[in-house]
Amino acid sequence: MLAVTRSSLPRVPWRVCRAAYATAPSLNPVIEQDIHHFSKILPSTSVVSTLSPVASPASDLDQFNNDWMGKYKGQATTVVKPKSTHEVSQIVRHCWERRIGVVPQGGNTGLVGGSIPLKDELVLSLANMNKVRSFDPISGVLVADAGCILQSLTDYIAPHNHIMPLDLGAKGSCQIGGNVSTNAGGLRLLRYGSLHGTVLGLEVVLPDGTILDQLTTLRKDNTGYDLKQLFIGSEGTLGVITGVSILTPPAPQASNNVILALPKFDNVLPLYKLVKQQLSEILSAFEFIDRTAYELAVKHGQGRALSDEDVRGAACFVLVETSGGRREHDEEKLNHLLETLLEAEKPLINTGVLSQSPAQFSSLWALREGVTEAISKEGKAYKYDISVPLSSFQDVVDGTREHLRSKGLLNDSAVKHVIGYGHVGDGNLHLNVVAESYSPEIQAALEPYVYEVVASHRGSVSAEHGIGSMKTHALHYSKDEVSIALMKKIKEIFDPRGIMNPGKVLP
Amino acid sequence: MRPSKACLLNILVPVKRAVDYAVKIRVNPQQTGIDTNVKHSMNPFDEIAVEEAVRLRERLKDQVKSIKAVTIGPPKSSETLRTALAMGADSAIHVEIPESAPSPEPLAVAKTLRAIIERQSKAGADSGIDVVILGKQAIDDDLGMTGQMLAGLLGWSQATFASKVEIDVEKKEARVIREIDGGSEEIKCRLPVIITTDLRLNEPRYATLPSIMKAKKKPFEKLTAADLGVDLTPQLETIKVTEPPKRVGGGKVETVDELVAKLKEAGIKAV
Structure with a gap:
């Protein structure tokens, strides 16, 4: 229901959009009396506030009001940093009685604005609870x-x-x-x-x-x-x-990794099947990077590139990691797998490289892990963290690219790259659209398009990044009305006053 | 002793299996050495040496007749040779020493290498070694002497700490840029030559899967010190190995006077 109204709204930048989900009107802002109360519970160093008597400069609150991507901005006046569960309990009880919104905040590394206040809620930082x-x-x-x-x-x-x-x-x-x-x-x-x-x-x-x-x-x-x-x-x-x-599991005694270059995406799934069968319990990662993502990682200096000869004709790459209890055993398995792959009549892979030292091990990982950083250096990213059936990974990426092309947005001044990478083993694809700058046109072309594609595959609109404030409107693409209604009832039971992280997760 | 008459190069690349540089080194409880039950890989300077030999072949094509890798070490050192073969060496010699044997010292290593080079020149007029490329030092003992000792024993040219190598096969001549204090030095030397590698010479390649598979079929010879008539018994005795003292955190002082007092207390005087 919501989606219908939303998609019919004129497309405006997300910051303005978010006003629609602002704090419930029944919540109160933090005022000076509250600061007095917090000061009784906490030592003075644990209360940061622009309100008197603390009167910290506004810049002291920047790191709590902004996310690391610079995408979300809150207007909290006050941050409390309790050291114990008891202190947290006293703060929350006070906010409950005073109906003040509370935003719990950890390392503030999220991607969907879940840890940033929508308005002027109290930020409860857990940073001092570190024992x-x-x-x-x-x-x-x-x-x-x-x-x-x-x-x-x-x-x-x-x-x-x-x-x-x-x-x-x-x-x-x-x-x-x-x-x-x-x-x-x-x-x-x-x-x-x-x-x-x-x-x-x-x-x-x-x-x-x-x-x-x-x-x-x-x-x-x-x-x-x-x-x-x-x-x-x-x-x-x-x-x-x-x-x-x-x-916590015991640390593996030996790790190896290998990057395989594949001539076409269709080979990823048969490869995954074979790798799972042969490596069995020592398989610890099976990561997919498409050619564009690889090129970007190399361009921005993430890990050392493979030689031109090895990259030639590759449509995508797969990083396989093994970790196990005994190196000889793992290497034997891995070598057997690699022999099978290379000697096959219809090879699934073009070629690949096997790390020979911990330094090369990290370098190969950097090619995969560095994609995120490379993207942020390349331009402004629209990040979609979706779960779709493995077989449709490439269709989703190609489909999105074609969709943007049909809207005339695929050029140097709008969308520069549409790339896919992610955890094949978990069915989790990171679809990233790298643009010159954030713009309402691109936003409108991508949403609800991407969410609809995901829904058509019965996928998840947020595989691991969560909902936060960014995707509340898209929750219904992955959860039906019955589920959302139950979620709201659960929220009501725990938090009838709606003070906990208002405006997040639920539409 | 002189190299082959035909204008074809035979390159020898000595490599060493060392504790990987990313591993945190721990002294064993008996204080006789370090814990070696950790990840090992090819000494990084030797990896650069193998890479340079392979690049020489890529540049000089058929003028490079062979690239032979050699190592002296316990049974597991054969993995290091496999890596060298996967990177592009043609054949390998493993001078095997028992797992428990002490690590040979530079002079013994140089004498072993000399024995191998002499053995090669006896094998045929066109199989004598013309160029030896090896790391300037191994990162485990940091001795940095093997290359120079080998050049001394053989009476060959030496070009140490190379950051660029060019070889003119016709003229039997090597031009090497060396890293020296305050800059670099370009030298020209006659073949045969011993070249030791520095970090900036090149960036070693990844071993690709097809080459790893091919490496398994390349000639791999195992020898013992006795086969070569050399004695690897160390001349030095290690008395004790200890960790460097733990870093102690500093303290804060409130005033300059306090700072001066602390400095005096620590026995630091004005010069």
Whole structure:
């Protein structure tokens, strides 16, 4: 229903659009009396506000009011940085009583504006909650404050030969609480599964300030409704995650990777099938980069390029990573696979390169991971993070390119590139449209076109980036009316006053 | 000892298997050495040497008759040779030492290489080595002497720390630009020559899958020190290996006086 009205609206830049989803009118702004109250709960260094008596310069709030892409901008006057669950609870209870909107914020590395206030809500930064609570090297269960940075957790458990079950580009800034509340995917999902499986327990401050303690370390617990699952991926709309208990797998003892050059996209799926069969449990990544994405990564210095000879005739590339417990075993499997590939009568691949050292291993990964950065250097990106059946990856990319061409937008002054890359293993395609600048015409050509294409494949409009404020209007392309109505009821039960991250996720 | 008469080059590339440079080095609990149960790869300077040999062939075409890689090391060093073969070397010699044997020192390595070069020249008039390209140092022991010692033992020209190499096969001459303090130096030397590589010489290629497969079928010879009549027993005895002292964080001082007092306390005096 909403879509009909929206698509019939005149197309205006997103910033103006967002006014339509602004904070519910019943919410109150933060005022001086609130600052006084927060100052009683928190030390003075933990309250940043442009209001008196704190009166910080507005620039101190910039990093909390803006996202890293410079796409979303909030007008929060106040940021609080509690150090303990108890402090979070006191702050949230006050906001509940005063009906002040609360935006929980982790590393602020999201892509859909989920951690940026829509108006002048209170920003609750978890950055100061950064202690590891416990780690059991036998079971591998890690219990940590929500504000722990993913990389620091990785470093913490590395001496115990464990790794975090998730890894993503933003690992140096993103926080585990944010990862969980957005159900972040990333590069290890193929191997270790999603956070719905690896998170064992959560501690959450509910919208009225009550502390929900489900911070268990049990792997098996079939006792009633699994409430923690509701908070995983709810993007802070149901409560503030303050502690996370997560199962970490043992660190692989050996890793290898190989980039394969394919003559046509149609070969990706048979290749995936063969690779899965032969590598079996040591397969840890199967990533797809189309030729345009590869060229961009090389152009912007992400990883060392393959030789011209190896690239010739390649329509796309696949990066395969193995990680296992014993190098000889892994290499034997990998070598056998590569021999099968090269000696096949109808080869699926043109050629490929196998990393010979950790330096080359990183260089090959950089070609894939560097695509995001290369795109931001090339121009302004419209990013669509979609799940579609593997077989339609290329159709979606080519279809979008043709659609833009038919609208006369595919040229140097409008859209420069339409590229696809992503996690084939998870059915997750990153469709990126790189333009000279953001413009209403391009926006109108892409939406709802892309969402409709996704819906036609019964795909997801947000595979791993979430909904945030960017895609609330598109939720219905992936979730039917019954589902959305139930989601709204759940929100109503947890947060009848609508103070938690208002304007996010639900339309 | 002199190279072949025909105008065709035979290149020898000695390579070493070393702890990969990305690995964090840890001293073993007995303090007799480092933990070697970590990822190893080809010494990066040697990788540059292999790449340069392959590039010489790409430039000089048929004038390069052969590129032979050689290593002295434990059984696993054969992987390093496979990498060299995958990058484009034609054949390999592995002078194998037992897993537990100490790492040979530069003089012993140079003498082993000399023995191999002599063996090659005895094998036929057109198989004598004309050019040896090797890393300027190995990143594990950082000794940086093997190339120079080999040149000394053979009485050949030496061009160390090369950042550019050109070879005129007809004139039997090499022009090499060397990295020196404050700039670079261009030298001309007669073949046969020992060239040691510096970082800027080239950027080694990836090993492609077809070449990795082909490498498995290339000639691969295994020898022992005894076969070559050399003694690899080290002349030096390692007494103890320790980690550098841990960095201690600094402190903050409130005033200049306090700073001066702290400096005095630390025994620092005005000059």
